[in-house]
Amino acid sequence: MAAVFQAFGTAAVLLPANDSRVRLLGSFPGRKANVFEVRSEKKIVSDATRVSGRGQHLITNAVATKADAAAASTGSKSGHELLLFEALREGLEEEMERDPCVCVMGEDVGHYGGSYKVTKDLAKKFGDLRVLDTPIAENSFTGMGIGAAMTGLRPIVEGMNMGFLLLAFNQISNNCGMLHYTSGGQFKIPIVIRGPGGVGRQLGAEHSQRLESYFQSIPGIQMVACSTPYNAKGLMKAAIRSENPVILFEHVLLYNLKERIPDEEYICSLEEAEMVRPGEHVTILTYSRMRYHVMQAAKTLVNKGYDPEVIDIRSLKPFDLHTIGNSVKKTHRVLIVEECMRTGGIGASLTAAITENFHDYLDAPIVCLSSQDVPTPYAGTLEEWTVVQPAQIVTAVEQLCQ
């Protein structure tokens, strides 16, 4: 599994920003630097100099997270650069130092350092009991985490791949979500369940699952999805400090994103969405990896004269209807871009929530672009067609804005 993240390092990524914050990937040996791999009709090759044609001042963080917005806008060189998985580790390490009750359990989290190196070296620092290598028994070690949380610890359970947590569904649904309620509020379950999910590069159907749609109905849990090193660290810390059970969705292809994050301590709100790019014409709601496809499409759209507003919803359960609502009231058109399956996915719930709450503000029906309802094929070409590509996003916006 260790080889996986190496090979998939060059995810196509653009962090929209003024010049100082642009980070391009592809700095791995053997790969061409500064090349986007956008599998669409138009192959877009970009480098730092071309991006600056926008002239807009962009805020990359949620409206409500204060400190870093100031740092970003001044383009200061403070802070330190790291990759997303390192940001997760930093957040985890800081919380483990802060509170001795915080512990990690999962397969290969200890000596191996985690299949995506999120827990690298933590076992050496904190010991084998605090960073516990478990046998391959997801249901039972998730239940064990829940029991530990009920009796005073603050465990983080790692699913080596989110898909493996299907085996833990019994514990997550029945115990994690419900026990606070069925015990009449006597026991709290401050557990964090995290792991990489999403469609990778030809990992096959079972390793490419998106479980957010299955978990979203469970009462009593919160779900968040991280997409940048900044919000990965912030959400990790917030999730650990939260008294509620939180499921943190990471994405296999995003672990090598690089960003400069503040040196000071910060956390992100678990319930808030992140404004990625303010705009006027259409609201594009997205999360996790699709954020990058959307931003890729946004470049094209801007060149064509559109002004999309992009919001990374981040909080998959509950939805931040305030940020979303304000955006809908401004643009009157909504496009949801997600990697989840079409049927019963996050997009479907979001469509329902927006329709219920903001129907009067919509000038057009909500368009939801999701992955095809197929098991993710192994073949690269087929796999490409199951997830939403930037070209589809561009087309959808053009149609929506007619």
Add this chain to the structure above:
Amino acid sequence: MSSSAAATFSSLNAIPPPPSSFSSPANDKLFSSSFPAASPFLGSSHKPRSCVLSAPSPGRRSHAPVVAATAPNAIKEKLAQSPASSSNLLITKEEGLVLYEDMVLGRSFEDMCAQMYYRGKMFGFVHLYNGQEAVSTGFIKLLKQEDTVVSTYRDHVHALSKGVPAREVMSELFGKTTGCCRGQGGSMHMFSKEHNLIGGFAFIGEGIPVATGAAFTSKYKREVLKQADCDHVTVAFFGDGTCNNGQFFECLNMAALWKLPIIFVVENNLWAIGMSHLRATSDPEIWKKGPAFGMPGFHIDGMDVLKVREVAKEAIGRARRGEGPTLVECETYRFRGHSLADPDELRDPAEKARYAARDPVTALKKYMIENKLATEAELKVIDKRIDEVVEDSVEFADESPVPARSQLLENVFADPKGFGIGPDGKYRCEDPKFTEGTAQV
């Protein structure tokens, strides 16, 4: 340590625990200063068959697991053991009275539950414990308040034995707000933070990992948080049907691997609703599955509270000393159906009669009278007192209020910010309708 030939109850020696797996011989205490370099190897010390062990601890090849101690009547057919044969055991009068009172409380309470159910005071699935009192009393009366008990849906008596007041249990069953879970759990979900009862689970097997987690916390507190005197143990109760479930085996493995202070108690009453244990299990001798995972396995007569108590003492002591988990299979029987909705037509009346003759409550009563530990009159006083307690609990539950609508949303999240931010920008839990239970979430 030699193994005793006679099957009495000091036979924890019969199976040697895996050799100590710490790397330095002097560091054989469990309370090691486990930080980086000195961190003990957390895992099995059994050498794998062909390859050289690369782990820090060299380990030794383990002895082939010896068949653990059993009571003489391990085979199901030889069930007719007279309870009076436990007369070799010593309990004091005080202990005896405590045990008797607890079992009578369990029995009377469950009988009252049945009455109340048929009168329409409680609904849903109610699973009664009649006949199995010896197991609950035998184990739980040896525990401290800080020790944890985890049960299944047949949990009323475990709650009572652990110390949850009868009033709170009955209120919970009636669905009143004064119940131990504010009426939100019901018969199958008894919880008490004060008495460290963490459930009450509806699906079989799902409580076992939670129990393993509670035991893990105990070990963590001792080794990581350095609370050297933390010797809390966890007792997990579950049935014979559960022993074919994956979670059972996964947790036996983990508990033995990390030497968690937990006791797995199998209440083998031979029936899982209508499925006989013998029809469901390839090897019906559950106690044997303990040694397969590296822990001692016991089989005892679960209709005899004194026998249960003796083995419980050993198992709890073992866990407290940090020697790891134990599997105890208690052969017992439920006098009623699986639940109050079960017509109980499949079980052979002869089998029922055989076990009824071994009623644990009458057995203990007989034992105490025959051994001059108490008189009939003294025991009748206890009976009467318990009747009053149970009557009082019903009255209390009857008079208690039903939950108000405002309670609907209160305990969904420990931090109600989890309901999120509403369209108006405020957290939903700040909405005044939230406290009324009418907010839109």
